[in-house]
Amino acid sequence: MPAAGSAARRARKNTGRVTLSDLAQLIGVTKVTVSRALNNPELVSVETLERVREAVRQTGYTPDLIAGSLASNRSHLVVALIPAMAGSVFQETVAALTSELAAAGYQLLLGQSGYDESREEALLDAIIGRRPAGIVLTGVIHSEASRQKLRAAGIPVVETWDITRSPLDMLIGFSHTRVGETAANYLRER
Numbered sequence: 001m002p003a004a005g006s007a008a009r010r011a012r013k014n015t016g017r018v019t020l021s022d023l024a025q026l027i028g029v030t031k032v033t034v035s036r037a038l039n040n041p042e043l044v045s046v047e048t049l050e051r052v053r054e055a056v057r058q059t060g061y062t063p064d065l066i067a068g069s070l071a072s073n074r075s076h077l078v079v080a081l082i083p084a085m086a087g088s089v090f091q092e093t094v095a096a097l098t099s100e101l102a103a104a105g106y107q108l109l110l111g112q113s114g115y116d117e118s119r120e121e122a123l124l125d126a127i128i129g130r131r132p133a134g135i136v137l138t139g140v141i142h143s144e145a146s147r148q149k150l151r152a153a154g155i156p157v158v159e160t161w162d163i164t165r166s167p168l169d170m171l172i173g174f175s176h177t178r179v180g181e182t183a184a185n186y187l188r189e190r
Contacts, residue, residue, distance in 0.1 A: 018060060022061075023055045023061055076105055077108075078097070078132055078136065079127045080138075109127075111127070135150070137168075138160055
């Protein structure tokens with residue numbers, strides 16, 4: 001009778017999902033070789049690389065990014081929490097984030113907080129445990145619980161659209177007060 005641990009491992013593997021081991025077995029190489037071909041193609045022969053790519057095409061294999069993140073303790077996912085997706089005010093920021101992050105091999109995931117601190121807290125609870133590579137927040141007003149979670153997580157955080165004397169990490173913003181003052185002064189002088 002098999003040990004309970006091996007039965008549990010078999011049960012987890014029988015998800016119907018194509019694995020790295022399946023690819024390796026299909027083309028007759030080791031899992032390490034398949035992993036190298038997918039992650040560091042310059043380390044394998046052109047022939048092996050083409051065989052791995054063909055196996056990926058045939059099987060529809062998709063890497064398990066959670067397993068990869070656990071192994072490397074990093075992901076290629078950046079999360080941006082914005083108040084609303086309906087208005088155009090945040091669309092240019094989201095488009096630029098998407099483009100620049102993609103060029104560096106990262107993907108952007110959006111969360112919509114609706115200007116609600118409790119919603120932002122729930123979103124942060126859902127994402128911090130997934131260890132994103134970074135978090136972009138709109139605004140600088142966050143609950144103390146959110147601020148504490150973000151500080152403790154050790155994940156880079158960028159706050160945008162506002163300024164504060166006590167940013168969580170990186171701050172890219174502007175003073176709405178200064179904008180109003182400058183606009184009023186300009187119009188008054190005209």
